[in-house]
Amino acid sequence: MQNADGEAFTMSDHLGEKGLLVMFVCNHCPYYVQAIASSLATDKKLLMSEGIQVLAVMSNNYQMFEEDSPENMKRFAQKYHFDFPYLVDQSQKIGQQYNAVCTPDFFGFNAQGELQYRGRFDNKGMGEASSRVPELVNAMQMIAATGRGPEQQIPSMGCSIKWRE
Numbered sequence: 001m002q003n004a005d006g007e008a009f010t011m012s013d014h015l016g017e018k019g020l021l022v023m024f025v026c027n028h029c030p031y032y033v034q035a036i037a038s039s040l041a042t043d044k045k046l047l048m049s050e051g052i053q054v055l056a057v058m059s060n061n062y063q064m065f066e067e068d069s070p071e072n073m074k075r076f077a078q079k080y081h082f083d084f085p086y087l088v089d090q091s092q093k094i095g096q097q098y099n100a101v102c103t104p105d106f107f108g109f110n111a112q113g114e115l116q117y118r119g120r121f122d123n124k125g126m127g128e129a130s131s132r133v134p135e136l137v138n139a140m141q142m143i144a145a146t147g148r149g150p151e152q153q154i155p156s157m158g159c160s161i162k163w164r165e
Helices: 033-049 070-079 093-098 135-146
Strands: 020-024 053-058 086-088 105-109 115-117
Touching: 020 033, 020 093, 033 053, 033 135, 070 086, 105 135, 115 135
Parallel strands: 020 053, 053 086
Antiparallel strands: 020 105, 105 115
16 A cells, blocks of 8 residues: 555554554545544544554545545645555555445554454544543553453444445
8 A cells, every 4th residue: 555645555554562453544535534634633632642553544535536636635634634645556456355335434453453442433433522432542541551452342433335236
């Protein structure tokens, strides 16, 4: 897989001692990705400062959705201060291997590469931020500390991934 500039990345190279968070996102999803992008960048900065590796993957068919093109990915990452790799899944094979279904879709792995979290970002959704519980941050911190994710996990919601026919 590559970033928007064509630089190659492998997920296994980013699996760290404290685990790896893989996020399936896209630029054009207004319901969740755009709504949480600033909080997402802040939360990811916290996780990365604690030694948790972070990768974002865009699996949408960007030929159908120009907003998700590699050039627009660069703009989106700059606008929201994504300081982690934002990768293009041009073949859509990675999204299919993960069984990713929506944007955002979060996958938290422990240091051994075992899936420990597949849940939502937080409890807020489109609601009031003052009562926000950062479920993804809490889960990744638990994984980093214990190697295990929370028993209760609520699936993520968002725009469906746009697959090629």
